[in-house]
Amino acid sequence: MSSASIVEERGLRAWWSRSERKIVPYAFISPFYILFIVFSVGPLFYALYLSLHRWPGTGPMRHVGLGNYTYLAGDPVFLKSLWNTVYYAIGAFLFILPLALLLALLINSTLIRMKSLFRIGYFLPILTSTVAATIMFLLIFNNQFGLINQGLASLGIPALKWLDEELVKISVLAVVTWRYTGINVLYFLTGLQSIPPELYEAAQVDGAGTWAQFRYITLPQLRPIALFVGVVTMIGSFQLFAEPLLLANGGPNDASLTIANYLYRMGFTNAKLGYGSAIGWVLALIIFGLSFFQLYLFGAFRKED
């Protein structure tokens, strides 16, 4: 090997050791972006193009500018589905997340044994196929014979119509809570597990009580995972699709219909590809805006330490 090439190799090595930390992160994240550009960005822009047209999927397209979006603003069914979706999202934050956190704290506490029994038990629902689970819940919520109404009857309470206009959203929410609480317990447990025990030991030495430890150690330390759980829950709620559809077909009278259900009804069932794409874009923008807001609240954009 010539001395020149040794020098060159050394130069290359020196350059690499200087630049490795600058280049490597891009290499580490690139697989995602390549696939994302191919399989999401392209289709997304095509959907944007479609949203400026009226088109049943075959034959000529009719360019309507922002016509689909203005129609959307005055479409009573869309507004209804928007409200329903917001209702589910608020419900998820009010019921699923506090319940999941409480369960995770209990399972994680030293008081409790049989931890794996609870973990598995809570996780079972999400493993059940949606179709099978829906059949079970239709039997549970059934107006005439359902388990819940039979239970109420034995307590002397008159039967409630769980799948009618007034209660159907609560029923959907119950199924969603049943299905997704366990996975959030798991997320919170992961977060709790990664809190260094030394922090608690130090606090105990300082005489901090259970509540103080929770308030000043657990909660702040859970921040990254809480942000994750919050964003995922929000995205999941706004994309809710299967449960209202299978449980009540979005009804009655569109009372349980979500935006994603309406998107599907327009874009597929009614073959309004342009209008469906406009709904899709509005939905994506809503989700994006709310996620951004959540990240901002959690200070995710502040300068790294």
Place this chain on the structure above:
Amino acid sequence: MDSTLTVRAQRTIAYGFLFFILISMATPFVWMISNTIKEQSEIFQMPPTLIPDEPHLRNYVSLFEDFDFHKHFLNSAFIAVVHTASHLFLASLAGFAFAKYSFPLKNFLFLVLLGSMMVPLYTIFIPLFVLVIRLGLVDSYAGVILPGVAGAFGIFFMKQSMEAVPGELLDSARIDGASEFRIYWQIALPLVRPALAVLAVLAFMGSWNDFVWPLVVLRSRELQTLPVVMAGMVNLYRMEYGVVMAASLLSTLPILLLFLALQKQFVQGLTVGAIKS
């Protein structure tokens, strides 16, 4: 918790609550198990029965004889295993990069990543379908696995866990001359094993239960996955309720087994003390 409460009382309350939730959550599942060995008409019998009048295994037999359950089970398993392994690697690698490096455009790129989670499938469904046809990915497992293999969800999840890995530890490895990939592979990765275990279960489950995408890509019956076959059991003109519940029960088993195998990892946690020594 009130300090005046004895530990014993606290424990009783805690167990009471945990069991109450457990029973509420398990009831539909247990009932479903009993429905797998019932006649169709008994499934809808009111009041419902937990122990069937005439238990039988015909639903399970039908599952294997009429629906080739075993074949589709293997298809699903192959896809799920390949997907999970690749996803764990790519997601933890990218999560590590986002958590432990600062680089230009990082915040922007991360926002894009989050944004990708927010794109509803049905918004891009038709364009995606057209694309898959044009790329010639129809009827291949590559077409099923490739688009989702580096999913944003997993990266986000791994990033949040990698945040907890102490920076000093990585720096000291750098001083020892380790390459960045080695730092990721030998130092960071072992520390986030709980998160990896959780992600493994989630990734496997996501792939195992995925329905819409495999359906679009896989046309041949021989290649189809379990959820696709299960969806065909209950429709407008056919209601094999007992069979679909049997299928649902059997198809939870692999994830359940994975969960049991990995759950020790969930509780291991980040042992900072061990790291310091």
Place this chain on the structure above:
Amino acid sequence: MNTARQFFVLLLTVSMLLGAGTASAQDDVTLTIWTFGSFFTDFYEGIEANYKEIAPHVSIEVEEIPYGQLYDNLQGAFVAGVGAPDIVDVEQGVISRFLKGEPGLIALNDLIAPHEDDYIMAKTGLYAHQGAIYGIDHCLCPVVLYYRHDIFADAGIEMPIATWDEFVDAAAALTEQGIAALVLDDRSWGDFYILLLQSGSPGFFDAEGNVIVDSAETIALLEWYLGLLESGVAIAPGDSQSTYGLMAEGKIAARAGADWYGGFIKNNVADTEGLWRAAPLPAFEEGGARTSTHGGTAYSITQQSEHKDEAWSFIEFALFNEDNKIFEFEVNNLLPPVLSHLDNEALLGPDPYFDNQSLGELFLELAPEVPHQARGPWFNEASTLVGNAIFEAVQGEKTAEQALNDAAEELRRQIDFG
């Protein structure tokens, strides 16, 4: 080498001179069929071997895709311009979206024309737009009144009953005992549409495609429908599980349903074997139609198919070969929409579940009365809105007239929007 190549070129020239037509006719053809039900798959696979004897060069490849997803995939294939099958089973509930724009399905008018006298043409209205027929139904799906003969006998009511007026009068005896004579949907359009067609209406649109959801006849029928529910003659349990439960308890005495619905009763209310019979629907007036139609699935051929002739030949074989239709009936209980098949003995046998009645004889008698209907590209929109209107009217949020007027107005707005 050179000689060989020359020989090859010569061979090629000769075969081209002989004509591409002959060559391609002898080429093997694979027809791809998309379907959603395993009973259709079983049917196709069952007749494939027989078809091989008639057309040895044609192979059949059936791809079974779950209902719903099948049609999303079909739509995707139409948008992409490639990827559609040759033949697709189009369920009646999804056809309207494929009638918009330039349909990706071919018009079958000329192909079905030779069979006009034998095929029950009333079934083509479901799949037609502006005169073009895009689907040929597998099934006749005639509607009858399934009823508990024991309950009606106990109440001293003689079945069948000739008209709905008489039926409503007689039902009072059942209502007194806390039994609903009839079950109706209160949140979707299915039962209302059955009765609407039976009453002589073409449905939600007239033959020219105008919205008639707010016509005097439709409003009057909905008012009558609401009256049945209010008086207790009919009950609306809201979902199928409740319906089966109430049927099993003997709280529901009858239901209007198609041929396939008989199978649903059998499967879901198995304990009541021998207690059910079927009768013609009571007519709206003396001598009026005593049946309707509910459901259906059509054979369609796609524009993208490169083997349209072969596809039609296969459909003709599947549909008009009597052995095939009888086989299909055995596989999936769907009654053929072909007059000359309906008197086949295999369809006329007694059914123990239905008190050894021959349902086939009843269907044969009613087949010529199956009503025409007009659907077209806006049927999905219309049925969703009418379903909601029925629900609003049943809940008392609106009168029948208000609800249907609002639905019609919104429907016209949606049609204008395109």
